[in-house]
Amino acid sequence: MDEALLRRLVPEVLTVLVRRGAGFAEAEDAVQEGLLDAVRSWPQDPPRDPKAWLVTVSWRRLVDATRAEGARRRREERLEAEPTAGPVPSADDSLRLYFLCAHPALTPSSAVALTLRAVGGLTTRQIAEAYLVPEATVAQRISRAKRTVARAGLGESGDVATVLRVLYLVFNEGYSGDVDLAAEAVRLTRQLASVVDHPEVAGLLALELLHHARRAARTDATGALVPLAEQDRSRWDTTLVAEGVAVLQSALARDRLGPFQAQAAIAALHADAQRAEETDWGQIVEWYDELLRLEDSPVVRLNRAVAVGEADGGPAGLAALAGLDASLPRHSAVAAHLHERCGDPTTAARLYAEAARRAGSARERDHLVRQAARLNSAG
Template sequence: MDEALLRSLIPGVLGALVRRGADFAAAEDAVQDALVEAIRTWPTEPPRDPQRWLITVAWRRFLDVARADAARRRREDLLDEEPAPGPAPSVDDTLALYFLCAHPSLTPSSAVALTLRAVGGLTTRQIAQAYLVPEATMAQRISRAKRTVSVVRFDQPGDVATVLRVLYLVFNEGYSGDVDLAAEAIRLTRQLAAVIDHPEVAGLLALMLLHHARRASRTAPDGSLVPLAEQDRGRWDTTAIAEGIAILQAALARDRLGEFQAQAAIAALHADARAAEETDWVQIVEWYDELAHLTDSPVVRLNRAVAVGEADGPRAGLAALAVLDESLPRHTAVAAYLHERDGNPVTAARLYAEAARKAPNLAERDHLTRQAARLNTSLSR
C-alpha cells in the first residue's frame, strides 16, 4: 500500500464531492470511510484509477448517509446520480481546500486540525496524539471546524497568508506521538507549491527545509537542547540545505519579498556557515531589519538584538534589547546570554535562573538551568 499516494489523492476526492453538492463535513467523513476501504482492499485488488475509485466509493458512502437522513431528503434530486464512468476529473481542488481549512472564522488550532485531517489525511487519533490531547477532545474540535466551514462557498477566494500561517504552525509542532508534523508540514507545503505560483509559498518551503536540515543536531543523546553554535554541522542534511537555498534564490529573484522569504534568508546564512564563527552576522542583522519592517514583530526585534550582539558586540545587543518589553517570551534568556558575553557572569547566572522559571517547556527549562549552574559553579571556585 502506497500511503503517500493515497494521501496525495485526498484533496481531489474531497473537492469532487463538494463540487457535486455534498457539504464539507459530510464529504470529509465519506472520504475518510473511502480511505479505510482502500487500505483494506487495495493490497489485493489495486484499482486502475485510484482517484476515480476513491471518488466513487466516497460518493456512494455519502449517498448512503444522506438517504438515511430524513432531513436531507429534499436534496435527493441533487445526490441521486453516481459520477459518470471515465477518468477522474482533472480539476485540482487542493488550493481551494487549503483556503477552506484555513478559513479566518476558525481559531488557529482548529484550522491546523482541520488541515491535517481534510488535506493531510491524518486520522483524528493521530492528530490528537500529536497535540497531546484526548481523542474525544480533538474529535469535537474537528467536528466544530467542519460545521463552521460547511456554510462557506467552495469557490470563495481565500487568503494565502492565512494558509501559510497554518502550515507554519503545523511545522513548529515538530514531532509528537506517531506523527512527524514537521515532515507533514513540508509535504503539505510542497503540495501547495505545486498548485500555486507564489514567492511566499516558496519562501515557507525553503524555510522549512533549512530548519529541518538541522534537526538531527538539535538535541544531545540525553534529550537536552544543543544551541546552534554548538551543533555538529556534520550532521546537518546538506541535500535539504541545497534544495532550500535553491528554492529561496528563485523566490527572491522575483523581487516580491515577504516575511517567510526573509526568515529563510536568515536560516540560509546560518546553514551556509561551515563553523559558528564564520556566520555572517552583519547580513543576518540586515535581514532582521527587513523582517522587522515587514512584520513589526517584537519577537523579530528580540532575535535581532541577539544578532546585533554577535555582529557589533554584546553591549550593542543589550542596547537593542533595552528598548523592548521585558515581558516578551525569552527576553530574560537573551539578556542572560548577552550579559555573559559582556563578561558579567553574576548577572548572567541570575538571569539564566530567572529565565528557566519562565521557560515554556521542560527541555528549554533544563537548558537554562544548566547554564545558570555552569556559571555559578565557575563563580564559586
C-alpha cells in the same frame, strides 16, 4: 497498505466530492468512511485506479448518509444523478481545500487541525498524538471547524497569507507521536508551491527546508537540546540546504520581498557558515532590519537583539533589547545570553534560571537549567 498514497488521495477525493455539490463537512466524513473501506479491502483486492475507487466508495457513503439523515429530496436526487464511476480528473485541485481550511472564521488551532485532517490526510489519533492532547479534544476541534466552515459558507475562504501562516504553525510544532509535523508541513508546502506561483509560498518552503536540514543536529544522543552555535554542522542535511537556497534565490529574483523570504534569507546565512564563528552576523542584522520593515513584531525585535549582540557585542544587544516587554517568551533567555557576552555571569545565571521557570517545554527547561548551573559552578 500504502499510507502515503492514501494521504495524497484524501484532498483530491475530498475536492471531487465538494465540486460535485457536497457540503464540506459531509464530504470529509464520507472520505474518512471510504478510507476505512480501503484499509479493509485493498490488502486483499487492490484497485487498478485507487483514486477512482475511493471517489466511488466515498460518494456512495455520502449518498447513504444523505438518505439516512433525511436530506431534502431535491438534494438527494441531484446527488444520485451524479455519476459514481468512470474517469476522475487527474489534476491536483486540492488548492481550494487549503483555502477552506484557512477560513477566516476559524481559530488558528482549528485551522491547523482541519488542514492536517482534510489536506494532510492524517487521522484524528495521529493529530492528537502529534500535539500531545486527548483524541477527543482534536475530534471536537475538527467537528467545530467543519461546522464553522459550513455555517460561514464556502464562498469565503482564507487568502495565501493565511494559508502560509497555518502551514508555518504546523511546521513549528515539530515532532511528537508517530507523525513528524515538520516533515508533514514541508510536504504540504511543496504541494502548495506546485499549484501556486507566489514568491512567499516559495519563501516559506525555503525557510522550512533550511530549518529542517538542521533537524538531526538539534539534540544529542541523550535527547538534550543543542543550541545552533554548538551543533555539529556535519550532521546538517546538505541536500535540503542546497534545495532551500535554490528555492530562495528563485523567489528573491522576482523582487517581491515578503516576511517568509526574509526569514529564509537569515536561515540561509546560518547554513552558509561552515563554523558558528564564521556566521555573517552583520548581514543577518541587515535582514532583520528588512524583516522589521515588512513585519514589525516583538518576536522579530527579540531575535534581532540576539543578532546585534553577536555582530556588535553584548552591550549593543542589550540596547536593542531595551523597551521590549520582559514577559515576552524567551526574553529572559536572550537577556541572559547577552549579559553573559557582557562578562556578567552572575546576572546571566539568574536570568537563565528565570527563563527555565518560564520554559514552554521540558527539553528547553533542562537546557536553560544547565546553562545556569554552568555559570554558577564557574563562579
